[in-house]
Amino acid sequence: MAFTVLWLQxxxxxxxxxxxxxxxxxxxxxxxxxxxVEFLWHPSLSEQSGTEVKALLADILAGRVRMDALCLEGAxxxxxxxxxxxxxxxxxxxxxxxxxxxxxxxxxxxxAVGSCSAYGGMAAAAPNILDACGLQYEGVHPGGALGADFxxxxxxxxxxxxxxxxxxxxxxxxxALLAQENLHAEDMDAVGRPRLYAxxxxxxxxxxxxxxxxxxxxxxxxxxxxxxxxxxxxxxxxHADCNNRLWNGEGSCxxxxxxxxxxxxxxxxxxxxxxTQTPRIAxxxxxxxxxxxxxxxxxxxxxxxxATPDRVARNAVSEHLLVPPSSTGAKA
Amino acid sequence: MVEQTKTRLxxxxxxxxxxxxxxxxxxxxxxxxxxxxxxxxxxxxxxxLEGRTPMDALVIAPRICGICSVSQSHAAALAxxxxxxxxxxxxxxxxxxxxxxxxxxxxxxxxxxxxxxxxFARPDYEGQPWHPRAYERFAALRGSAVRSILQTRALALHVxxxxxxxxxxTLAIQPGGLSRGVEKQECTRLLGIxxxxxxxLEESLxxxxxxxxxxxxxxxxxxxWRDKQNGSDFGLFLQIxxxxxxxxxxxxxxxxxxxxxxxxxxxxxxxxxxCSGIFESGAVRALNIQEVREDHxxxxxxxxxxxxxxxxxxxxxxxxxxxxxxxxxxxxxAGLPCETGALARQLMAGQPLVRALVADHGGNxxxxxxxxxxxVARLVPLMEQWVRALRPGAPWCHAQPGTVPDGRxxxxxxxxxxxxxxxxxxxxxxxxxxxxxxxxxxxxSPRDSAGVEGPLExxxxxxxxxxxxxxxxxxxxxxRSFDPCxxxxxx
Numbered sequence: 083m084a085f086t087v088l089w090l091q092x093x094x095x096x097x098x099x100x101x102x103x104x105x106x107x108x109x110x111x112x113x114x115x116x117x118x119v120e121f122l123w124h125p126s127l128s129e130q131s132g133t134e135v136k137a138l139l140a141d142i143l144a145g146r147v148r149m150d151a152l153c154l155e156g157a158x159x160x161x162x163x164x165x166x167x168x169x170x171x172x173x174x175x176x177x178x179x180x181x182x183x184x185x186x187x188x189x190x191x192x193x194a195v196g197s198c199s200a201y202g203g204m205a206a207a208a209p210n211i212l213d214a215c216g217l218q219y220e221g222v223h224p225g226g227a228l229g230a231d232f233x234x235x236x237x238x239x240x241x242x243x244x245x246x247x248x249x250x251x252x253x254x255x256x257x258a259l260l261a262q263e264n265l266h267a268e269d270m271d272a273v274g275r276p277r278l279y280a281x282x283x284x285x286x287x288x289x290x291x292x293x294x295x296x297x298x299x300x301x302x303x304x305x306x307x308x309x310x311x312x313x314x315x316x317x318x319x320x321h322a323d324c325n326n327r328l329w330n331g332e333g334s335c336x337x338x339x340x341x342x343x344x345x346x347x348x349x350x351x352x353x354x355x356x357x358t359q360t361p362r363i364a365x366x367x368x369x370x371x372x373x374x375x376x377x378x379x380x381x382x383x384x385x386x387x388x389a390t391p392d393r394v395a396r397n398a399v400s401e402h403l404l405v406p407p408s409s410t411g412a413k414a
Numbered sequence: 415m416v417e418q419t420k421t422r423l424x425x426x427x428x429x430x431x432x433x434x435x436x437x438x439x440x441x442x443x444x445x446x447x448x449x450x451x452x453x454x455x456x457x458x459x460x461x462x463l464e465g466r467t468p469m470d471a472l473v474i475a476p477r478i479c480g481i482c483s484v485s486q487s488h489a490a491a492l493a494x495x496x497x498x499x500x501x502x503x504x505x506x507x508x509x510x511x512x513x514x515x516x517x518x519x520x521x522x523x524x525x526x527x528x529x530x531x532x533x534f535a536r537p538d539y540e541g542q543p544w545h546p547r548a549y550e551r552f553a554a555l556r557g558s559a560v561r562s563i564l565q566t567r568a569l570a571l572h573v574x575x576x577x578x579x580x581x582x583x584t585l586a587i588q589p590g591g592l593s594r595g596v597e598k599q600e601c602t603r604l605l606g607i608x609x610x611x612x613x614x615l616e617e618s619l620x621x622x623x624x625x626x627x628x629x630x631x632x633x634x635x636x637x638x639w640r641d642k643q644n645g646s647d648f649g650l651f652l653q654i655x656x657x658x659x660x661x662x663x664x665x666x667x668x669x670x671x672x673x674x675x676x677x678x679x680x681x682x683x684x685x686x687x688x689c690s691g692i693f694e695s696g697a698v699r700a701l702n703i704q705e706v707r708e709d710h711x712x713x714x715x716x717x718x719x720x721x722x723x724x725x726x727x728x729x730x731x732x733x734x735x736x737x738x739x740x741x742x743x744x745x746x747x748a749g750l751p752c753e754t755g756a757l758a759r760q761l762m763a764g765q766p767l768v769r770a771l772v773a774d775h776g777g778n779x780x781x782x783x784x785x786x787x788x789x790v791a792r793l794v795p796l797m798e799q800w801v802r803a804l805r806p807g808a809p810w811c812h813a814q815p816g817t818v819p820d821g822r823x824x825x826x827x828x829x830x831x832x833x834x835x836x837x838x839x840x841x842x843x844x845x846x847x848x849x850x851x852x853x854x855x856x857x858x859s860p861r862d863s864a865g866v867e868g869p870l871e872x873x874x875x876x877x878x879x880x881x882x883x884x885x886x887x888x889x890x891x892x893x894r895s896f897d898p899c900x901x902x903x904x905x
Contacts, residue, residue, distance in 0.1 A: 093457065096432050096901045097480025097582040103524065104571055104581070109564040111555060121555065125429045129532050129554035132425045132885030159456070162731065169455040172436035173426025178455075204477045207462040211731065246477065247583055303593035304811040330568075330575030338579020338586045339593030343473060345583075356467040358585070359816075401595045401810050 084120035085261035087151045088142065088185065089195075091125050092169050092178045093205040093214050094156025097247040098196040099126050104330060105250035117258035122149060132173055143184060151260060152189035154217060157198040157205035158182055158227035161213035168212050179227060182217070191260050192217060192234045193241045195253055200242035200274065201348035202226075208352060216242070218274065222348040238267060242274035246345035251327055252279045273348055275321065284317035284335070284342045285371075287325030294318075296390040297383045298398035307398025309341050311367055314358040317342035318371040418443045425885045426454070428893065430529035432481050433900025435858075437889065438739075441879045446889065449867075449874035451858045453904045456714070456741040460729045460905060463848035468494055468818035468840050471848070475836065476583045478850065479902040481524070483582030484517040484574075485829035486836075486902075489850075493838035495589035496823025503809045506591020507678040508800045509577050511687075512604070513587065514676065514827070515797050516573040519611075520581075521830035522756070522786045523570070525897045526619075527552065527563040530783065531647075533890055534654050544653050551647060559618070559647060566614040572607045573797075576600050590812030597806045604801045612794050620791065621646030627791035631766035633774060636784070648787055660779040661771075664892035666873040667751060668776040669694045670758035671701065671856065673826040673833040676796075687796065688763040690826070692747065696773060698762055701747065703824060706835075708851065709744040712737065712860040721746065721863070724837035724849035725822060741904040744859040744868060745851045753777055753869045754832030754856045755897060757785035765792070777873075779895040786897070817843055829853050831897045852902035870896060 091099070103126070105113055114120070123130060123138055130138065141147040158179050159168040166177030174181070186192045194217045197203035201221055206214040216226045218240040224230035233239055241260070243252050256276045259265040271280045285294070293299065293308035300307035309315035317325075317335075320342050324334040335342045343357050344350045355361040361368045370379045393405040419442075426436035438450040459478050463471055475490035476483040488510065495501060502510060531552040539545045551559040574581035577594060586593045596604075612624060620627050621644035630636055640652035655661065674690030677683050691698040707721035715738070716730035732738075744751075757777055760768040765788055771781040818840055825836040832853030839847040859868035870893065877888040 091433065093455065094901075095477055095480040095483070095582075097477070097483060100480040100483075100524075100582055103528075103564060104568050106565070106568045109561050109568065111561050111564060123429075125427075125434075126432070127528060127555055128429060129536065131429050131890060132427065134885075135427055135429070162733070167733065168731070169434070171427050172434045172452070172454050173424055173428075204459075204462070204474065205457070207474070208465075209461060211458050211461055212456065247480065302811065302813050303588045304591065304595050328575070329580030331572035333575030333578065333580045335579045335585065337594075338577075338584060339595075340579060340585035343585075357470050357473045402597070402807060 085118050085150045085257070086120050086122050086148055087153055087257065088122045088149050089124040089153040089155065090178070090182065092154065092156040092182070092199070093159045093212060094196060094198040094203070096126070096155065098155045098253070099124070101247040102250045102253055105254055110250065113254050117254065118261050119257050122147065136173060139181070139185070143188060145188070149185070149189055151191040151193050151257065152185050153193045153195050154182055154199040155195045157202050157212070157214035157216060159212045159214050160227070161211065182227060186217070186228055186232070186234065188235070190235045191238060191241065192228070193243060193256065194218070195243050196248050197244045197246045197345060197350065200244040203246055204351045206351065219348060222273070240274060241265070241270065241276060244273070244275050244346040245322065246350070249279070249324070249327060249329060252276065271321070275346065279323045279327070280321040280346065282321070282323040282326060284320040284322050284324050288317055288336050289325070290336060292394060293398050296386045296394050298390050298394045301399055304339055304401045305399050306401070306403070309336065310360065312360050313341050314343070314356070314360050315341035316344045320344040320346060322346045420447065423884060423886070425889065430532070430894060431898045431900055433903070435893070435898065435900050437874070437893065439874070439886070439889065444879050446874050446877040446879060446886070449871045450739055451742070451860065451868060451870050452740040453742040453858065453900055455900065455904055456731060457901070457904045458729065458731070460848050460850055463845050466845050468497070468838070468845055471838070471845065472585055472588070478905045479899060480582045481521055482517070482829035482831070482834070482852070482899055482902050484513050484578070484584060484587070485827055485834050487584060487587045488514055488827045489825035489834050489836040491587045491589050491825065492827060493823050493825030493836045494818060496825065497818055497821040497838060497840050498589055498815065500589045500812060500814070501683040502589070503591040503812055504681065505595070505804055505808050505810050506588070507683065508804055509592040509810070510587050511676045511678065512573060512797055512800050513578050513584070515793050516570055517581065518830045519790060519793050520567050520570050522790050523563055523567050525830070526783070526786065527559050529897070530894045531559070531651065532557070533887060533894070536887070538887055542657060544650060544657065547650055548654065551650065562614070562618060566611060569607060569614070570611045573604060576604060588811055588814065590814050591810050593811060595806070595810035596804065601801055601804055601806065605798065608794060608798050608801065615790065615794065619647050619787070621649065624791040624794055627788060628795070630788065631770070633767070633770050636767060651783065655780045660891065661775045661781070663779045663877070663888060664873045664895055665776045665778045666753050666869040668772070669750060669752050670761050670777065671747060671752035671754045671833050672758040672762045673828055673835060674762070675759055675828040688759050691762045692752070693758060693761040703826070705748040706851065707746050707749070709746055709862040711744070711863040712739055713743045714738045714741050715743060724835070724851060725839065725847070727837070727849040729849070740860045742855055742859055744862045745856050746862055751859060751862070751866060751869050752856055754853050755782060756789045756830070757782045758832060759828060760785045760789055779891050782895040829899070829902070831899050832856065850905045852899070852905055854896070854898045854900060854903040857896045858898055858903055
């Protein structure tokens with residue numbers, strides 16, 4: 083029996099769906115089939131429109147159609163004044179907030195696809211006139227549209243596939259594991275993210291690691307050096323496997339030459355400083371790796387900077403490899 | 415004579431339109447008499463941008479939209495570049511164009527195969543000679559074309575993996591160029607990807623060389639080509655279009671707007687490969703961007719005494735019972751509604767087939783879809799040319815100052831679905847105003863203070879409604895022929 087998914091969109095950009103369509107290899111349809119996952123309805127992919135969709139929703143609520151997972155993409159909009167009328171589902175005159183609450187109550191699993199539906203995300207950025215929030219979080223605080231105590235019929239809280247956007251692999255693997263009844267509370271981290279991707283750091287697998295080791299830093303876009311010291315990169319703290327899993331073939335933010343902005347984290351949209359500038363106190367970047375004593379970091383960096391090979395120092399501030407590694411000098 | 419009764423249909427939730435949409439229809443007899451188009455979701459990103467460091471727009475603007483993400487980035491980078499007095503490096507411009515073209519291409523392929531064609535596979539069309547094939551190829555989530563186009567699209571988006579980190583939501587496009595330089599080996603891989611995309615499109619979408627499609631010049635060429643029945647999906651669409659007379663469906667005002675696509679024609683950052691303009695009555699005229707106003711009369715927005723230019727515009731939500739009916743504002747050019755999209759772009763660019771189709775029957779379901787597919791056939795060779803023009807070793811991005819000076823500028827570009835503008839004001843080092851007009855804001859705008867309908871509302875007049883239809887198929891074809899993006903519309 084197929085694992086049935088209803089996918090709805092609210093306060094967001096639709097980019098997690100667009101990213102999902104990038105799934106390979108094989109393609110999305112083949113992967114879903116392989117995992118036994120079937121869409122009851124998806125706003126970009128399904129045939130049904132209008133009355134056909136309304137009939138389906140009525141069938142789900144009445145228990146005539148089984149819905150294993152409710153996926154929401156985009157934040158829940160509670161405004162204005164708690165009415166939810168900043169998003170009234172087309173053709174229904176009922177706020178999406180109300181639809182989501184009713185449908186979540188009958189879902190075996192509830193899945194937030196993307197940082198908006200998980201925590202509020204960019205939709206909830208200040209001044210948040212929308213009063214946007216996540217399904218079960220409001221930024222870092224448990225709560226949100228369904229409340230901290232919400233549990234889906236399976237007993238699991240909302241599964242937060244956070245990311246802006248989400249990687250197609252994160253979504254497909256999470257749904258596949260749910261379909262196998264093989265994603266449990268211990269497989270989710272402290273903010274509800276599947277550990278299948280959130281137990282890694284973006285830093286792991288970053289191609290700029292040699293520059294990081296020596297604190298050989300880029301100062302301008304397109305330069306090859308590490309982007310942590312000046313360019314706002316927080317890959318050493320960001321939970322995701324972007325530099326191992328890779329995007330659209332061979333990409334990632336850092337491989338694309340720009341900072342990791344920690345888009346899988348609650349409140350990434352409000353870093354408290356310009357996104358692409360590293361805030362510094364007394365010359366030391368604020369926001370060092372979370373599990374390293376600061377004194378050690380400073381000591382190691384000072385030592386590493388002093389030991390930086392000329393090759394690494396020069397390449398770090400160049401757009402092109404100026405000095406290749408020596409192929410004659412290294413002998414044991 | 416018996417007076418015909420008027421019935422009111424409320425259609426929605428509309429899918430395959432990138433976001434949420436509701437269309438209210440007054441039906442008299444078997445035709446739509448009047449339509450009201452409602453974008454039922456409000457986003458408010460302009461308000462998020464206000465008060466922030468200008469360069470943060472490069473992070474926030476792409477997140478307006480998951481399908482026009484790169485176009486939003488580009489408009490923001492152009493606006494910032496305008497304030498900073500900065501244009502991209504030669505490589506940066508070419509690479510930015512490649513990124514934009516990849517999104518444009520991927521969006522057109524998504525639209526045709528996943529959003530538009532599945533409606534012809536519906537059981538309502540059983541009995542039509544082409545229905546078995548339409549079903550086999552395009553049935554939603556099941557058709558053979560669905561899997562193959564997902565593969566081709568994913569392959570095309572490998573261009574993003576190389577040049578832009580990923581798609582959507584890249585931060586690679588900068589006012590001074592691109593954040594990622596590539597070497598010869600990456601250029602080779604880019605050509606390999608485009609070769610794969612070309613092969614796939616020539617095999618199934620067109621059944622012939624892209625250059626043959628790009629060179630189609632007269633409606634009779636199109637008819638000959640259709641009647642050859644080469645087994646292509648484009649050919650199938652043309653048969654469907656003939657049998658359903660789609661050239662007579664969804665005509666709007668025939669006033670077309672483009673902001674011009676792909677800067678850097680002949681290495682001049684002010685020149686676009688496909689030029690900007692207004693196309694009306696068979697001729698292109700220059701557009702005067704100062705003539706743009708946004709009318710809030712029927713939008714859920716606070717009112718101004720008269721429609722304001724975007725540099726003075728506001729986004730203050732204000733729902734007014736029984737008056738306002740959508741979150742979409744009503745942009746007007748010199749007071750008039752305009753249609754935008756691939757059709758407008760190819761009209762400005764002077765593509766002869768597109769010009770001829772519009773001369774015959776104006777903008778309609780057929781000409782909008784043909785323009786999109788002709789554009790696909792023109793884009794891939796252009797992209798191949800741009801890759802060959804990249805100069806590894808030459809600069810990718812100009813050094814950028816630490817702060818953005820005060821000032822104001824407009825970033826004008828084209829998303830797959832048409833003209834996109836960002837109006838940016840910087841004061842005391844922060845964004846003081848940020849107004850966005852997205853393509854579907856033009857196409858799906860509500861009525862204005864003069865009661866003049868938006869382009870889709872007007873295009874729906876006269877659409878046939880069959881007995882018992884609640885979400886009339888003709889309306890669905892017309893709506894989707896614009897390739898709407900509702901997420902952008904309400905930004």
